[in-house]
Amino acid sequence: MSSSSTALRELQRDLENKANDLSKLQKDIAKNHQVRKKYTIQLGENELVLKELDLLNEDANVYKLIGPVLVKQDLAEANANVRKRIEYISAELKRLDSSLQDLEEKQHSKREAILKVQQRIQAGKAKA
Amino acid sequence: MGKPEMKGTVTSLSSVFPPEEVQKAAKMVEGKLSEKQSEMNQLKEFIADNTSLINLVQKLPDELHHDIMVPFGKAAFFPGRLIHTNEFLVLLGENYYADRTAKQTVEILKRRGKSLMSKVDALKAEMQDLKAEASFFDSTASEVADDLVEIREYEEDNSPERVSQSGPVELESPSVAEADNKVSASEDDEYARLMLRLEELEKEELAAEDDGENDEDEDEDANANATETETDGDEDEDELTEAAFHGKKDEGYSSLDHNQRYLESQPRKQLQQSKGKDPMNEEMSTKYNHQDLTNQLACTGLTAEPVTKGNYGGEIPHGRIVHQDTKMLNPPVNASVPSGKKPVQTPKSEFDSSKAFTGSIIEHTENLEKKLPEQKTTSSQASDSKPSKPMSRFKMQRK
Numbered sequence: 001m002s003s004s005s006t007a008l009r010e011l012q013r014d015l016e017n018k019a020n021d022l023s024k025l026q027k028d029i030a031k032n033h034q035v036r037k038k039y040t041i042q043l044g045e046n047e048l049v050l051k052e053l054d055l056l057n058e059d060a061n062v063y064k065l066i067g068p069v070l071v072k073q074d075l076a077e078a079n080a081n082v083r084k085r086i087e088y089i090s091a092e093l094k095r096l097d098s099s100l101q102d103l104e105e106k107q108h109s110k111r112e113a114i115l116k117v118q119q120r121i122q123a124g125k126a127k128a
Numbered sequence: 129m130g131k132p133e134m135k136g137t138v139t140s141l142s143s144v145f146p147p148e149e150v151q152k153a154a155k156m157v158e159g160k161l162s163e164k165q166s167e168m169n170q171l172k173e174f175i176a177d178n179t180s181l182i183n184l185v186q187k188l189p190d191e192l193h194h195d196i197m198v199p200f201g202k203a204a205f206f207p208g209r210l211i212h213t214n215e216f217l218v219l220l221g222e223n224y225y226a227d228r229t230a231k232q233t234v235e236i237l238k239r240r241g242k243s244l245m246s247k248v249d250a251l252k253a254e255m256q257d258l259k260a261e262a263s264f265f266d267s268t269a270s271e272v273a274d275d276l277v278e279i280r281e282y283e284e285d286n287s288p289e290r291v292s293q294s295g296p297v298e299l300e301s302p303s304v305a306e307a308d309n310k311v312s313a314s315e316d317d318e319y320a321r322l323m324l325r326l327e328e329l330e331k332e333e334l335a336a337e338d339d340g341e342n343d344e345d346e347d348e349d350a351n352a353n354a355t356e357t358e359t360d361g362d363e364d365e366d367e368l369t370e371a372a373f374h375g376k377k378d379e380g381y382s383s384l385d386h387n388q389r390y391l392e393s394q395p396r397k398q399l400q401q402s403k404g405k406d407p408m409n410e411e412m413s414t415k416y417n418h419q420d421l422t423n424q425l426a427c428t429g430l431t432a433e434p435v436t437k438g439n440y441g442g443e444i445p446h447g448r449i450v451h452q453d454t455k456m457l458n459p460p461v462n463a464s465v466p467s468g469k470k471p472v473q474t475p476k477s478e479f480d481s482s483k484a485f486t487g488s489i490i491e492h493t494e495n496l497e498k499k500l501p502e503q504k505t506t507s508s509q510a511s512d513s514k515p516s517k518p519m520s521r522f523k524m525q526r527k
Contacts, residue, residue, distance in 0.1 A: 042222070045221040045222050048220070048221050048243070049220045049221040049222050049224050051239075052220045052221070052236060052239075053220065053224070053226070055235075060226055060227055060228070061226065061227040062225065062227075063217065063224070063225040063226070064223055064224055064225070065223040065224075066223070070217075070225065078224060085222070
């Protein structure tokens, strides 16, 4: 009887741990989602800027706001910068996507493990 | 005849969609909807600002310089001049600015306005979807509150499921009856045909009738007829019910007769059989093997009665009179009776024939009685469920 109760307690502790892990995973997934959103918005904005820059004449003045300073920039330079930024953001998004997938898989497996532990607990309770 | 094998589930909507969860889901959808609504409001504000800005930008170059009150700090202004009225430093996005003229600025602003409008349209579509979801949840919630029940029936013969939502108790019977129709069709048809055979046999006998038994017969007839009307219902109701109805009536009476053991009202039998003979014979001929008829005819002679009784296949009983008719009818009739019923019936007839020569009417009756109560239960349900159709017809023809 005592052995079964201790086993039961162990199982319950195990369940708690797994539940904590699961909640952590869920938080990570939520964060991932948020960052993804931000990056997606930035990507959209940068693409808009690129479009406008393409419409500019060659001799038009382009300024970049760096902190409180408005710095004059070359059109070509600005174009290049914006393009690089776009690439960087898309790469970040891809990375986030893959990490999100990993997190979701882990979450899934954690849920299954939790179910198993719960079943064992119930079986143990039924026996006792 | 066993109970029609039908699996069915009756699930109350409240179990499938627990009311609390439904309400939660409805609330969630409402929350999302309100979020989208606020986003929509913001976008609309942007669009309004954009248009006003376009107007301003278009007006500024009208003057070389404008006298304005320049904001100074948080809460101060001082009079000043707005010069270079055609030069605009436009924010392109991502901390990038560009010098543009008024016209060019207006173009940029217009493009921004377009993208905003497309965002608004997308939001509208999303909101519509959410609204549809919300309405669905609301309806489910109301249904759950009303204690509606979802009834599903799985039938062997016909694969399609029937899902009908109905009130708690009352409406169960029609769906159950309909299910019975389909599943018990084969079994009931067999029984019907057996009854037909028996009836015809008795017709030959011209036995004395008990009027008192007729009443009982009528009751049983009603049940048998009801079941059979329903069994035929799943097939072309229009076509078969009429033919079958005649058959049913006759069958019903014949079943009664069998119970009574050759006690029937001859005039009734004859009348009904005369009416329903053709359809009946058609049914019978199609259902039973012609060869069996001939064989049994050879055998019957004196043993017509027991054979007929024993053979629910009903091949011989009609024997002389009917046989000729059936022979005549057989070629023209290759009727609508589903072929599937044939194999079902033949084994039964074999079974019956073995019993027939034992000659105990009691056994016969027992079989009938066994079958009848089963049918009665189903038929009573069916008759209850479809009171109008079969009963009215039945009454019509009876009277």
